[in-house]
Amino acid sequence: xxxxTAEDDDCDNNCPTKPLAQYVSENxxxxxxxxxxxxxxxxxxxxxxxNTFDFPVWNNRKKKWxxxxxxxxxxRGMMVFRSGSAQFFPNAAAVGAPSDITGGIINYPSxxxxxxxxxxxxSLSDNMKTKGTRSGIGFGNGKLFLVVARSANxxxxxxxxxxxxxxxxxxxxxxGSVALYQGGYRAGPGRSLPNAVIVK
Numbered sequence: 001x002x003x004x005t006a007e008d009d010d011c012d013n014n015c016p017t018k019p020l021a022q023y024v025s026e027n028x029x030x031x032x033x034x035x036x037x038x039x040x041x042x043x044x045x046x047x048x049x050x051n052t053f054d055f056p057v058w059n060n061r062k063k064k065w066x067x068x069x070x071x072x073x074x075x076r077g078m079m080v081f082r083s084g085s086a087q088f089f090p091n092a093a094a095v096g097a098p099s100d101i102t103g104g105i106i107n108y109p110s111x112x113x114x115x116x117x118x119x120x121x122x123s124l125s126d127n128m129k130t131k132g133t134r135s136g137i138g139f140g141n142g143k144l145f146l147v148v149a150r151s152a153n154x155x156x157x158x159x160x161x162x163x164x165x166x167x168x169x170x171x172x173x174x175x176g177s178v179a180l181y182q183g184g185y186r187a188g189p190g191r192s193l194p195n196a197v198i199v200k
Contacts, residue, residue, distance in 0.1 A: 006018045033179065065097055079105055110169075117162070137197060139168055
């Protein structure tokens, strides 16, 4: 697993994006999924910060965290990847900035950790409690899970990961940004993305 960003440095506005298929191709991947929440151009309140993201992502090509100054913000989960393994931290702020990795992504909310449900439904905004198209990444019993769920809220998404045998899981972006690729789009293509998760 690797993670990648379209921009090689932090970006405040009009940031570059790519289709998920391009991320997969450029990284020699077998598949991939959309990454973090970001500010898309079709949201009026995103004027002045189009295609920016406030959730740090490891750029494996440059071997550095993008938006590293936000690594210590509370209430976010971190999933990191090393050759042949994955590790999840439900509170990224307590971890620091690992650099011995091939991929790393931070988002909100954390769903599962160590086999336990850690989703705090009381902290969710109303739009996260409603049914919609969701995506997430998880692992358990030596398997990696990339999940797209339709007509699901966060509790539903956590339940899907549990049913698959995941022990750890993190929500990723949803709605019009959802994309899942393996030899072609299984979901999406959705919006052009400023970052993505790639399976190699």
